[in-house]
Amino acid sequence: MTAIEAAPAPARRLVWLTASVRDITVETPRVKSITLNVRGWPGHRPGQHVDIRLTAADGYQAQRSYSIASPPDGELLALTVERLENGEVSPYLDDELRIGDQFELRGPIGGYFVWTGGGPLCLIAGGSGIAPLMAMLRHRERHADRTPATLVYSSRSVDDIIYRNELDALGKRDGILRVLHTLTRQQPDGWTGHRGRVDRALLADACYSPAQSPKIFVCGPTPFVEDVARFLVELGHEACAIKTERFGPSGGSP
């Protein structure tokens, strides 16, 4: 079976749907995953994002974009939210949101930062930039897709690694998936992974050669993505083979 189905038709108006919180998972001290039930969800492709809209009792509304961390799965959708201390929406989602709460959501949005199958797949994440790449890995896993894949994942410390257990398990049971962690600020005793920022040497080792025409997805904070994308170009990868998503105060494309 082919892992990746054809895209849902894009020429469709994006209407606001009601999302109900079904589950909340604490990923790290600053990150939670929120599983939503979205009635009427039209489906998505791994890498796409959604807009959410919160409405206060006085009618005030706020919108934000979040990447979808879950693979296509009926009306279920998981978002992974990092708390931004001065933010308006993420502290609410982190502190207040409970199972059963509702807000509006529309999507899927973004037709470029999308894995439509094929590889090898080279995924490079910084911090919560792992979310849309996790949707790709989960989709690949769910369909027992045998595309060779590498994930290079940069976190500040072990405690900041999102989906750590799931990634460990995936890396152990899947012989053609490599999961490489690097820790930039703090490494525990006996840490055998990489240390410091993702650099050219790590990418040269991890990333397949340009001759293998890997499909490359880079997601994380702007300085991280700028550096990684530049290194990849210097290593000989075609700029058009490198798809990026930069996290500012809000995620998502463009």
Next chain:
Amino acid sequence: MGDPPITRGFRSRRQEQNPQGRVPPGQYVTTDFPVLSAGPTPDIKVADWTLALQAGGSLIGKWSWAEFEALPQTTLKTDIHCVTKWSKLDTTWQGVTFDDLLKAAGIAEPPAPYLMAHSHGGYSTNVPVADLVGGQAMIATRYDGLPILPAHGGPARLLVPHLYFWKSAKWARRLQFMDKDQPGFWESLGYHIYGDPWKEQRYDGD
């Protein structure tokens, strides 16, 4: 459609930062300057830089960096609005207005009603010419008095501040007049063909 569901426990923390009438619906004000691009930031040397103006198949204007810098310079202070929800107020840009560019090319009247802006790296975006003339748009080369950083579209980007900011193509290199409106990069991927932030035209069908 009924009223939107109230999100239990959610309240505004930001309203005081949103001056009346300055922030389009669904946007929030940021003092940061986020970077959003679909691929690597291209490394463009001004020594190699050119800007071309095309109509039909023919070249109707072309400038090197030195020639472009010698054109009349205009400073524009304006608010900008990104479709990813942030707005940034009172940004200051300097460059050559689209009007002055046409004048420099010796064109009295725009030859077609639509324009496709093409960028280094393969990006493109479509804008009606009516939204570019009359001092509304420029090819900007400076932000806050300094050369625009590469990640923000330097050395030169289109600036059409009254439309969502994806229309302000980074790394502009070729402006092509078109008889018919055609979608550019994001417009082919589900984003709105026109992109008026005040009408919240984010996506196709909005």
